[in-house]
Each structure stands twice: as C-alpha cells, then as structure tokens.
Amino acid sequence: MKKILIVDDEPNIVISLEFLMKKEGFEVAVAADGDEALSRAAAFSPDLILLDVMMPKKSGFEVCEALRADPAQAALKIVMLTAKGRDTEVARGLAIGADAYVTKPFSTKDLVVRVKELLGLA
Template sequence: MTATVLIADDEPNIVLALEFMLKREGHRVLVARDGAETMQRIRQENPAVVLLDATMPGLSGFDICEAVRADPALAGTRILMLTAKGRETDKARGLGAGADLYITKPFATSELLGKIREMLA
C-alpha cells in the first residue's frame, strides 16, 4: 500500500535512515527540516502520516501537532511523534497536543514500521 509519509526532523542521519526504510516499503517520502517547512508540507501535500520530531527549529513538534488538530482541513492527518524527549511529561504533552502515537528515540525499526502500517490500515 503506497502512502505519502512526511518525515519532519532536523537530524540528517535520522532522516536518511527513515527515508530509505519508508521508500523500501513503497511509500512516497517527503522531508521537512523545520517547523515552518513542516506546516507548509502538511498543507500542500496532505500526507497520510507525519513522523514528527518534538524539537525542531522554529515551531516545535508540539506546536505543529496543535496547529494541525485545530485546522478542520488537516484534522484527519495521522501524526506519530518520533522524538528523543522520553519523559512521561513529554509523552503526555505530545499525546495531549493530538499525536496519534508517541515513540522515543532510539527506536526499533521493525516496531516503527509496524506502527506506521497500523496507522495506514
């Protein structure tokens, strides 16, 4: 099943690894490296899933999540927060902002792919 997936992360190594993995799965992959670019891509491309880092230049992942959920045209966008912020308060903040899932880095590739498949099903 081909879907458009947006990787919103400012760490080049993470982006490269995720991009390779998702393209191998047959997905169309878009990349955004800061908060403003992420919002622009979500509005223009309407991705099926956004892999969203919490800490990026400009808008944070938490801010982006809230903005997407507040916009009726984007409210159906699936958001998986993928971040190094692993404290329970961070997780609660991400889910409270509207993330569908919250996974901390480092992550198991197979687990992440499984979660993305579930979100697309």
C-alpha cells in the same frame, strides 16, 4: 500509495527514515523544521507525519497543535519522535492530538509496524 511526511532537523535520521519508508512502498516528503513541516503538510497532503519534537522555528508540539487546528488535516495521523522518553512529554504529545509517540533511538521494525497499524495496513 500512502504518503508520509518526515520532519526532523537531524539529517541522519531523515535519511534513514526516508530510506525505510520508501522501501516499505510509501511516497515520502521531508521537512527540516516546524515552519517547513506546516507548508509541506499543506502542499503534500500526507496520510501520516513522523514529527520530531525538538526542532528549530516551531517545536513538534506546536506543529501538532497547528495541524490539529486545521480541518483539512483532520484525518492526518501524527507520530511524535523524541529523544526524551519522559512521561510528561508523552502525555503532552498525546494530549494535543498525536496518535502515537516513539522514543529515539527506536527500532525501525517497530516503527514500520506502528506506521502500518495507524494507516490501517497492518
């Protein structure tokens, strides 16, 4: 079973994503800020992380950079989630190693398709 870590400081988004991913058959863990994201990633060893950009403690960009610097997390797929669809943010996210970028509000159907593609399940 593939594992997904959901990192977002908005409870409504976490609840809906958690429900959606569990319904698709994934094992799910959640984190509410950047620091928790890194400790959860180390403990849970997810296959993919849904990572919000704007968060307390560490931004999604900082979390992404830290994960990409960790050889143990080399195979981890990172999908950045953000309310900002600005091209500069997308470019920055991809430049620091994100595998995909999804702008809020997103279509849950499209997100599931993207996750499955990244995990080789599509």
